[in-house]
Amino acid sequence: MKTLVLYQSKTGNTEKYANDIAKRVNADIFPLKRFKAKKLSEYDTIVFGGWVRAGKIQGIDEFLSNWDLMKEKNVIVFSVGMSFADKDTRAQMIDTNVLYDYHMRYYQFRGSFDFNKLGPIEKFMMKKAVGQIANNPELNANQAALAGILENPIEFYDQEKVDRVVTVIETLALEKKS
């Protein structure tokens, strides 16, 4: 079985996850922007990982625009953001990114975030978003954690999720053989 891993990453977290998964299942790997869609036909399982910006998985629209070429394949999407991967956030991500329209497996990974490393526009965006969260009197645990994000960098590597995705890909390969 041939597996392809595509990714879109800004500060390297998604790229690292994509690389780690690709290495373990012996997949071909490309940044989404450097991959020609017509080559999708060569693969049985296609994985796409994108970083999350304001709830949107970066690159997902471009990736899904080729759905017709993938609809009979195994498709796995993972997002990398600073949010907790809880039930509510997952539901929100599926909704915002219209994933419910596609037959795929979706996983939410946590990445790293350091406010001090952002450019001026992104700093402004983050301050605005965090300000809105902090003004909400009824914060859930996820929002409460985000409220402190400007002062406290997050560094997270979701080994368990990587292992899970690798197991899924290996299981799909076994199913194809039998």
Ligand SMILES: Cc1cc2nc3c(=O)[nH]c(=O)nc-3n(C[C@H](O)[C@H](O)[C@H](O)COP(=O)(O)O)c2cc1C
């Ligand atoms: C402008 C901006 C907006 C972001 N919005 C979200 C968000 O809505 N949800 C989330 O979980 N993470 C959000 N993040 C955090 C990034 O997704 C996180 O830092 C991720 O690890 C970046 O992945 P990369 O290193 O592959 O670029 C945001 C980061 C930036 C810079």
